[in-house]
Amino acid sequence: MAAEQKQKLEQQLWNIANTLRGKMDADDFRDYILGFIFYKYLSTKMDLYANTILKPDGLTFQEVENHPQKEMYLEEIKQLSIDKLGFFLEPSELFSEITKRGNAGGKNNFILGDLSKVLTHIEQSTMGTESEEDFGNLFSDLDLTSHKLGKSENDKNELIVKVLAHLDEIDFDLENSDSDVLGDAYEYLIGKFASGAGKKAGEFYTPQQVSSILAQLVTVGKDKLKSVYDPTCGSGSLLLRVAKEVKTVSEFYGQEMNPTTYNLCRMNMIMHDVHYKRFDIKNEDTLERPQHYDKRFEAIVANPPFSAKWSASPLFMSDDRFSAYGKLAPSSKADFAFVQHMVHQLDDNGTMAIVLPHGVLFRGAAEGHIREYLIKEKNYLDAVIGLPANIFYGTSIPTCILVLKKKRESPNDILFIDASQNFEKVKTQNELRKEDVDKIIDTYAKRKNEVKYSHIALLSEVVTNDYNLNIPRYVDTFEEEDAVDLKAITTELRELELLGKNTDATIADFCAELGIETPF
Known part of the structure; x- marks a missing residue:
């Protein structure tokens, strides 16, 4: 009903x-x-x-x-x-x-x-x-x-x-x-x-299926949360989705730079009957002016703007969010700056899940350095999940989800999941089905190895790959083509050659009757 x-x-x-x-x-x-x-x-x-x-x-x-x-x-x-x-x-x-x-x-x-x-x-x-x-x-x-x-x-x-x-x-x-x-x-x-908003939609909305994945990833094994935080909260759909996965969420926190979207988020919270004393949404630039700097959160989810620009000011080298890494994310790509910000805000017993473009898995220079630090020095990276292309409004690029924890249950390995081929095409958009979402969560929760879908890589394997996390290095999705029957192909070519000669002869007869030259 x-x-x-x-x-x-x-x-x-x-x-x-x-x-x-x-x-x-x-x-x-x-x-x-x-x-x-x-x-x-x-x-x-x-x-x-x-x-x-x-x-x-x-x-x-x-x-x-x-x-x-x-x-x-x-x-x-x-x-x-x-x-x-x-x-x-x-x-x-x-x-x-x-x-x-x-x-x-x-x-x-x-x-x-x-x-x-x-x-x-x-x-x-x-x-x-x-x-x-x-x-x-x-x-x-x-x-x-x-x-x-x-x-x-x-x-x-x-x-x-x-x-x-x-x-x-x-x-x-x-x-x-x-x-x-x-x-x-x-x-x-x-x-x-x-x-219907095209490229602008990414500013305020995460598709429901992706929201569901992120929400389930940060709530595995939990039925209540002390706090949930989204540093780029948009309309608040991700925060509210997390609440659907558990019995209770005590407090909601978020930050949103766009004033219109910030209003939409607060309305959305109130419309879902979240009491005003239980949410704290701020209207500011998260990287440049973080508003919840000293707080730590049990669950953090985010779908930040892909490869956004930021100041990357040298002054940030004294900021606790970035200083330990020794390098800042490039000014032209703030992806890892968001990761560092979220890691800083993550509680010791917490889980964070963030959607990012595939480039974060393999790009070098400062990003490669930050990636190595997170794995080698901190050992926070728990899983890498590849998603299908064209599932976000306004962009068709393939994306991935990074899951990080400060206290990991499996500290000696990293789980890789390639879910890029599991989707349904709906009009011009690709959509994850319920069974696709369920498979991702089940594979993560049970930490399963599955041929051509998931692989548990020992840290030594990641080191051998020089901390490159490109998923095909770990999950072999190569499909061997059917063997070619050379004898059958040779027979077919001979038959075609004979057919061609017969056709040429027929054309030559017609041309002779018409008194014209043959075309060959």
Whole structure:
């Protein structure tokens, strides 16, 4: 039943999103529809919580609006909801009330001004409180004055009223505390937008199957986590995916450089009912200005931008994240800088899994030096997993996953898995199937050797290869071709030669009859 409900909600939300689709590009209509869904979610949470508080008094939240003791009730509800929910809305500011105002009397009544004030007030209600950072500027990308919504103010208003009215008809079923249907539907929308966003999608979304692999890798043998961290958290899908693999995650941490994506991540956390006191997402450049520098995490996952540029400033040689290695990742390729950053943040009992381009496995110079240090001096590398090409939005390059631990159960070897040929082609994209994901996790968890798929390489073997981790050096996927029957081929060539001579003779006869020269 939950699956059917989820599918129905996903389709309803996507249909509403398409109301905006013809008006603007994917990035813009994504921000509007996700922002409006989030506003309705907050309103519904506020209404449900306020009604629970008022139940002993025999009142509903809407009835407080015209109550003689309105101010007293609102102040009391505000104090409680700020602590419980992290924000506050008045009855007149609820999503349903704004929508009702826009459609009152069957007319397209002007509500843009009121709506803008409400969104601002949500953020203002948190000022000076513990949740201020988590709600601040959340709606900054929802510009109700933008010409993208329409040429005139009436055109803009008409479109917004239409979208809100459609959303108002949908039951988010938030009374069902065991259901995360809305959170999953929100994730579905983010994925849909990513599939149509081309190269930009990599900035905020990791395909679900890859998220699943990373999440399962860092939770093998665990049913609860003290903390999970993603230094390039995008929309937060990876962090939330880790939570699905265990019973509880106490704290979520992340850092995201793009302000729009940072807002999306915080919304996503709240929509999945992660309490604001349990997550700490920062908006900054992770390599240049790390915001959780002194913290250590039990699980770390990341899909950083591939071969991104960074400053590689010599000043970083005194930074504890990089100093021990003696070299910095090149300024043109920050891949290993992210690895070093994550290793620094990893707790002694933790596991980290990071998606990277294949080049990190074999490139030389500084990257080769860092790779050798991680294996020879630290012995942190636990597994190398090769993924299929063309599974990420915006790039077709083959990628790999590095799994690192500070205290490894198998300190004398490294597991190599070649999963590059296990996928299904869907339109222009390759996709990992459930059985492909399950095989990777089973092979890693049981540390299995399988011909043409996985190989447990002793450290001495890696040393012999001069710390080059290119997967074909360890997993032999060579397929021997069928033996060639030279006798049969010779016979076939003779038959073709004879057939050619007969054809030439026939053509020569026709040419003689026509009185023309033969073409040979």
